[in-house]
Amino acid sequence: MASNPMEQFTVHRIGPEIKIAGIDLSFTNASLFMVISASIILLFLFFGSKEKKIIPNKIQLIAEIFYNFVAKMISDTAGSKAKPYFPFIFSLFMFVLFCNMVGMLPYSFTVTSHIIVTLIMALFIFVAVTIIGFLKHGFKYLKIFVPSGVPAILLPLITIIEIISYLSRPVSLSVRLFANMMAGHTMLKVFGGFVVSLGILGGWLPLGFSVALTGLEILVAFLQAYVFAILTCIYLNDALNLHH
């Protein structure tokens, strides 16, 4: 069991089976860790915004740093028009970040290492951004596929490439997060397995690797949450401010 590095990604049911209209919606370990991550976020924000001090205490300061971080990210990439979407992007960033970070704890489950989870988020963003684009610009939004300043001969080719790149957005967005998280955790598991199998004599080298990889994975966990959020901002920017 310990030898299979993919074992950690299996989903199993916790508690009773819930079936609605023939679809299995049971509470699983994935659901449990979603709830745990969301609860940690809510608890953190609760204590971070409980006392309204002029000079903040530590937890309030951290909450405010997160707020300013996301606010700056949105205003830098998507401008002031993106302000109504700030709560969504903040929630998205916090959720992905905390799911990644909770996944770094031993014996925990990484929600974002499942393609279905990241794909649903990415598809939702894709559909929402497309709807926002059409609502704001009407059919002029299709101009996003026709960049200005391109020679007329190249225009059909460029347009096809633009359409493909636009349609591949949800796939690239979801696979990037999913693959990064899965690969990192698999590596950690593999090196952990080496530590056990090589024993007390030869296990020190993979143990060192494991420690280094853990640090790297914490960085990746933050970075992928940031990338996920900032790409959402960039897509939103395309929809809100039509540049082409």
Next chain:
Amino acid sequence: MRSLFSLSIALTAMSTNLYAAEAGMPQLDPTYWASQAFWLILVFLILYIAISKFYLPKIKDNLDNRENKIKEDLEYANKFKEQSEAKAKEYDIILKNAKKEVSKIHFESKNILDKDIQSKKEIMEKDIEKEILKAKKEISELKKNSMTSIQSISESIVSDIIENISGNKLNESSIKATVEDISKKNINKYL
């Protein structure tokens, strides 16, 4: 590049063993996909509502409060600074006026004193001159008196000497004339 690479890996993995997930990736086992989707949407919806309705407004309020407080405090500080600068200017003006007044008073009092001293000096000089005149008069009077007394004394001395030497008394008038004559000749030597 990295994303394209991972995309191709994932796509091949999906196409090759989509329904044989036990062999490879549990992620591709569709048994709990619906459950994960359902719970993800539910949890994220709750999280989103809680964050957007409760927490973000609170944090924003707090940040705005702090910014306003800082702005107000800065305004206060600027106001106080201006006030203190105005007061310092006032103080400077008062100081300058006071200095002017002091020099004026100094000048005036000096003038008054000078005048006073001048007038007193004049009076004193007049007094001194009077005194000097008086003294001169006294001296000249004394001189005259001394002349006559010297003559009479020298006359008596002469008559005594002559009497002692010759035993005769000389005529007083002739003695007088001689003494007068000699003393007149030599008076300038002594007086």
